[in-house]
Amino acid sequence: MNLPDKVLPLPVVKVLDDVAAHLARNRCVVLEAPPGSGKTTVLPLSLMDAPWLAGKRIVMLEPRRLAARGAACYMSELLGEEVGGRVGYHVRLDRKISRQTRVEIVTEGLLSQRFLGDEALDEAGVIIFDEFHERSLVGDQAFAMALEVRRVLRPDLRLIVMSATMDVESIAAHMGDAEIVRANGRQYPVETRWQNVSPATPGGHFCNTRGVAEAVRKIMDSETGSALVFLPGEGEIRTVADILHNSNSSYRVFELYGAMEREAQEEALRPSPNGTRKVVLATSIAETSLTIDGIRIVIDAGWMRIPKFSARTGMGRLVTQRVTRDRADQRRGRAGRQFPGVCYRLWDDVQEAQLLPNALPEIMEADLALLVLQSHAWGAGTRDGLPWMTLPPDAGWRHAESLLADLGALNAKGLTDHGRRMARLGLHPRLSHCILVAGHEGCHEDACLLAAMISEVASEKSWRRETDAHMMWDDVRRDGGKRFSQIYRLAKQWSRLVSAPAARPAILSAGRMLAWAFPDRVARRRSEGRYLLASGKGATLERGDPLAMNEWLVVIEVTDNEGDAKIRLAAALEWTEVEADFEARITNEEIVEWDAREDRLRMARRLRFGAIVLKESELKTADPSHVREAMLDVIRQKGIASLPWREAAESLRARMDLLARTFPDDNWPKVDDESLLANLSEWLGNDLDGITRWRDVAELDLCHALRRLLKGRERELDNLAPSRMEAPSGSEIRLRYEMTAQHPVMSVKLQEVFGMTTTPRIARGRVAVTMELLSPAQRPIHVTQDLDHFWDNGYLHVRKEMRGRYPKHDWPEDPRSAPPRRNSIKRKAP
Secondary structure, three states: OOOOHHHOOOHHHHHHHHHHHHHHOOOEEEEEOOOOOOHHHHHHHHOOOOHHHOOOEEEEEEOOHHHHHHHHHHHHHHHOOOOOOOEEEEEOOEEEOOOOOOEEEEEHHHHHHHHHHOOOOOOEEEEEEOOHHHOOHHHHHHHHHHHHHHHHHOOOOEEEEEEOOOOHHHHHHHHOOEEEEEOOOOOOOEEEEEOOOOOOOOOOOOOOHHHHHHHHHHHHHHOOOEEEEEOOOHHHHHHHHHHHHOOOOOEEEEEEOOOOOHHHHHHHHOOOOOOOEEEEEEOHHHOOOOOOOOEEEEEEOOEEEEEEEEOOOOEEEEEEEEOOHHHHHHHHHHHHOOOOEEEEEOOOHHHHHHOOOOOOOHHHOOOOHHHHHHHHHHOOOOOOOOOOOOOOOHHHHHHHHHHHHHOOOEEOOEEOHHHHHHHHHOOOHHHHHHHHHHHHHOOHHHHHHHHHHHHOHHHOHHHOOOOEHHHHHHHHHHHOOOOOHHHHHHHHHHHHHOOOOOOOOOOOOHHHHHHHHOHHHEEEEEEOOEEEEOOOOEEEOOOOOHHHHOOEEEEEEEEOOOOOEEEEEEEEEOHHHHHHHOHHHEEEEEEEEEEOOOOEEEEEEEEEEOOEEEEEEEOOOOOHHHHHHHHHHHHHHHOHHHOOOOHHHHHHHHHHHHHHHHOOOOOOOOOOHHHHHHOHHHHHHHHHOOOOEHHHHOOOOHHHHHHHHHOOOHHHHHHHOOOEEEOOOOOEEEEEOOOOOOOOEEEEEHHHHOOOOOOOEEOOOOEEOEEEEEOOOOOEEEEEOOHHHHHHHHHHHHHHHHHHHOOOEOOOOOOOOOOOOOOOEOOOOO
16 A cells, blocks of 8 residues: 555665565565664555455554554554554454454454464454564463464464564574564664662662652753653652652653553653643553654663562562663663654663663463463463463473362363363453352352452552452442443453353352452461461461451462562451362361471371361371371481491392492392382381381381392392302301492401412402401401412512511411411411
């Protein structure tokens, strides 16, 4: 199509023919273009009349709702049309699409959900992934699904990946059939200046809001035009806004973050009246695909807030950290959208050098529950079942599958019918499970309202310090959709998707319904303000919080810490509700555990809900198999060296070890520490019957236990690695074996081996015996593994020294022919 004159100077226009040519040949495209180049708004319009589209739509994914609406409005304005004509958008709770729509801009999560309903996505001719560098969780999922569709179902489906800052080569290689196109040049230059503002605490990860506000004041006094200030989150934005409002400044201050109502967001984006300036305090929502009229100054506080999920604890938290270099460059580009600009970075050159080049893809640190559920619903039930740009981490995937199994969405055969219904709702599996269970109870409308409230809780400022979810729910129900219209719209949308019996008056508490969603976070008080969750994690309430009066809670939102988590949102529960809904999870078990203080096993019967002990009583006896396994666990913890290794047992073990190393193919049992621990039950288990104290372990006969591993090969062991060997004198001499030693040692008086010409050997001649030759006083005088060499060389020196020291003993010139003597004193001639 013919593009409007106002976009022709944009850098992306120069590469549109290249992109069109690649797509016409059914190739995919990776487009790298700087901020302000026009890729988001101009490229889709240029493709509208492409013959290969054959009447199908251009679907473009935007990471954020605000950017999706803004791009659709701007493109429609370029066409001189209303939004919803040839260009429309679809974001959560807001859709402007018609039959005439050729370009549809959607948020990433909606595309993944659309794939589940129409896996081939027949209505789309090309899918454009904008701002792909952000690597959001839902963006990665939609991208993997789209790749799979092109490879398996729709080879005619074109894909375009766009960003200003990304590794285009690796993306193109992953796609396999993509051409790289670069649009060089920036529409307007941006000067970068550094102005250090220290963190709120030395070495801390906290934005110094007062320092940022002071920097904003100084910069606005020295510069012309309006400013966009990047801050990590809503709290910092409100604090800086309050400071600036109180400074009697000559400019208007606006806030811009995702949880705001749409009208307030659009007010921040509107042009200022002539002669007035504005300061827009924004989160990362304003980093990409968004033009705020009049901005020529960007002030970057240098922080960003990202979600991190711990598969170990099953809890997530928001982490404030230094901005990465690619994100800082995206922010800088906001200053050059309409005219030459300036970017102030509130850090110094040392911190600049320490910035990480890129943030981790969200898939590496996010809660994967919905992604895993939708992957199973898609038919990709394994971690590598889709062509992920970054493979989901194994721990996160396994934790998600465990949660889904806990919620009844997965079983040993795969996705259940309940799981399929959960996937169709398209919200976090915890909330979808809650809604579906409520449907069976006839109160799904209440559950939908409650779930919508939980998903939108951050959008209401007055709830910021409220921890009681039931009180919040009461506020929402009393409101009737006036202040909380977003929540009511969400609830109605979800309610329409649930097939359930006719609704009845609500009789269930918020806590009970939320416990269906968070069964692992049902918590019982263990002391004032301290709770234990069913998952085993500890959590605390602020001192004086009214919720701390309740013995039972369900915890919805926590701040994950190394120790106890801090409860941010919870609801009261009654034990009768827990008992009624989770009877199958309440176990009555016999426990056997080690009491380290008394060095013995303690046996008890324990009634428990997850990690929460409901009741416990001591037992005098317990299942013998449980006792035995508990003792085996204690030994595993203490280690093999803690067992009573007396001399005979050590020797037997060393003999077995020597044969295992000498004859590796003869299946001799391995008896090193690791192997003995691995087979502990096999060789020692039977000897632990009835033993409950460590002092009884100290009396064990380990020789008897080790022989179990020989399985009838005791005689063969004695032949190959004898415990004793007869000396020429007739004495039975003990062979000394040691673990890992290559040769056994035979300590024998020199006179007893007269007449022996060669070193004795064992193990079918493969192992020489080390001869430790002793003096008449039983002291070592020589050690050898070559007796023949000793007679020829060392013996002469020994004879010379020993004859004077032990004159009554025999020291013949030729020991090979001399008779051995058990009693080495010379006999008198008759």
